[in-house]
Amino acid sequence: MDLFSAAAMSGGEARSFEPLAQRMRPRNFDELVGQEEAVGKGRFLRQMIEKDQIPSLILYGPPGTGKTTLAQMIASLTGSSFHRLNAVAAGIQDIRAIVKEAEEQRKYYSKRTIIFIDEIHRFNKSQQDVLLPYVEDGRLVLIGATTENPFFEVNHALLSRVRIVRLQALEGGHLKDILRRALTDRERGLGEQALKASDEVLLALAELGGGDARMCLNLLENAAAMLPEGGELTVGLLEQIVGERVQRYDKKGDNHYDIVSAFIKSMRGSDPDAALHYLARMLAAGEDVKFIARRVVICAAEDVGNADPMALVLANSAAQAVQFLGMPEARIPLAEAVTYIASAPKSNAAYMGIDSALADVRSKNCGEVPVHLRDAHYKGAAKLGHGIDYIYPHDYPGHFTRQQYLPGEMTGIRYYRPTENGAEKRMGEYLRRCWPEREDK
Structure with missing residues (x-):
């Protein structure tokens, strides 16, 4: 008998041999969660x-x-x-x-x-x-x-x-509702046992399931088999069943933000061991790997920056690999990117530079784009003088020649200040040769 025929049968005797996850499948959209x-x-x-x-x-x-x-x-x-x-x-x-x-x-x-x-x-x-x-x-x-x-x-x-x-992995709240329904449903679920379970314990069980309703219901069924009628489901019992410590990690609570903060600061602080520790805590607790990957990409751009531009390339590749692989394999490219970023030279110069530029754009009269830099590809642009005096850098030795790029009102402003770390040191040396007058500004 296939699954659809079995699901259509009624009566406790027919269902008694079916796993809880099968018995609790939604029959219509009113019962579908998530x-x-x-x-x-x-x-x-x-x-x-x-x-x-x-x-x-x-x-x-x-x-x-x-x-x-x-x-x-x-x-x-x-x-x-x-x-x-x-x-x-x-x-x-x-x-x-x-x-x-x-x-x-x-x-x-x-x-x-x-x-x-x-x-x-x-x-x-x-x-x-x-x-x-x-x-x-x-x-x-x-x-x-x-x-x-x-x-x-x-x-x-x-x-x-x-x-x-x-279809997306189910969120903790969705899984909690599914588990609560299974506990209280007397026709298809465990309602006859009158088991007790707090929302905190059901959320811990949901975390163990990692977005998988079938796994959550299987764990609940295993726990119910170990409890007497009217018994209470506890975190300790869950730990006995899964054979490992249940992570207390509320994705919307302080503990979540504390661990994420420690994870980012460990990468920024060049401690790959600490970064791997917090990565492991998030993975073990069922954190969304896409969320982790986004934090890794941000850290690569914000804290490593041009000191090692490959950090962002590797972080972005890891984020794509995570989408393709899913868990448990996703842990491997994440660990690769995390350890690379933690071990790379650091610079926040690009991050500080764009924030300074945005602050000026929002608060100052920054002036017009210089005429020689304006688009000259449309009919009539030459009559306005657009682009006529532009100097093409590739026509000069070293592929560089001096000309004005900033608006007149912003002349002399400096946003990007390369550090002496990693690849950014070479970038700074090149820029100082090009624009020696900016060195002390």
């Missing part, structure tokens, strides 16, 4: 599901975010013929058998056929290619589900025929 961006009220996909006009699409997101749940809801709401395959076990013959049935359904009953392929990234190129003509001519409406980036794992020809719907 994913407002993808299927919130008024969103395209939700309207198409409610109107039973599903387009071909690929659901992409981390484990436990609702991909199979959405497919199950579509199966229960649609009037189309619905088939489910798992790409791990299915092959081309399975697809062709469904296509044959789809042709009969369309010919004799005017019914569409929806095929849901879980883990579609596991289909090889030839298996994916088999789907192309049937998706294109409408014989099949494809719903694929994948935890991998479809732009890397799904053929471009197939991608051009589907919509990509990205």
Whole structure:
């Protein structure tokens, strides 16, 4: 019996053998928690599901975010013929058998056929290619589900025929609501046990799940099996189950900001060991790796700057790798970028320079752009004198020649003051040769 048939069954006896995560799958949009961006009220996909006009699409997101749940809801709401395959076990013959049935359904009953392929990234190129003509001519409406980036794992020809719907890791508040419902639901959940659990403990459990509702519900089910009727779920019990210390890390509380602050200051202070320590605490607590990556990129630009321009390149590459990999592999490029930044020479000269320039622009009359620097590419510009006296630096030895660049009102102003650290020392030496009069300003 497949998952959709089992979900449709009623009665405690039929459900008693199903995991809690399976029993608690939302049956409709009223029970669905999170994913407002993808299927919130008024969103395209939700309207198409409610109107039973599903387009071909690929659901992409981390484990436990609702991909199979959405497919199950579509199966229960649609009037189309619905088939489910798992790409791990299915092959081309399975697809062709469904296509044959789809042709009969369309010919004799005017019914569409929806095929849901879980883990579609596991289909090889030839298996994916088999789907192309049937998706294109409408014989099949494809719903694929994948935890991998479809732009890397799904053929471009197939991608051009589907919509990509990205599902996000569930937030702590969403997971807490899901867990609370499972604790109190007497029909499908653990309500008969009358277990107690504080919001703090449920949030700690949500952190352990790292945005994965299935993992959270599995942990809750394991904990419930160890408690008597009316027992209380505690952090200590969770630590027994997971075999590690539960991190007390509220993503919206002081502890969160304290650890993030210590993380940034450790990189800025050139202590890679401390930076790795705080990185590990954030990762162990389930912090969003994209949030961490953004902080790393900012630190590379703000605190390393031109002392080692490669720091920003590496940080940005790590941020892209994090999006592509997800956890647990994302920890590796993050650690690489963090240790590089912590070990690099430091300069905040570019950061200080732009803030000083912005302060002037907001508070002073900075004057007009010099006439010789103005755009001269449009008809009539020459009559206004625009660009006529501009000197092209590449025509001169060293590819440099002196001319005025700042507006007259800002002559002599200096924003960028290179340090003597790393690559910035060479930059400073070059600029002093070009503009010796600025050295002491």
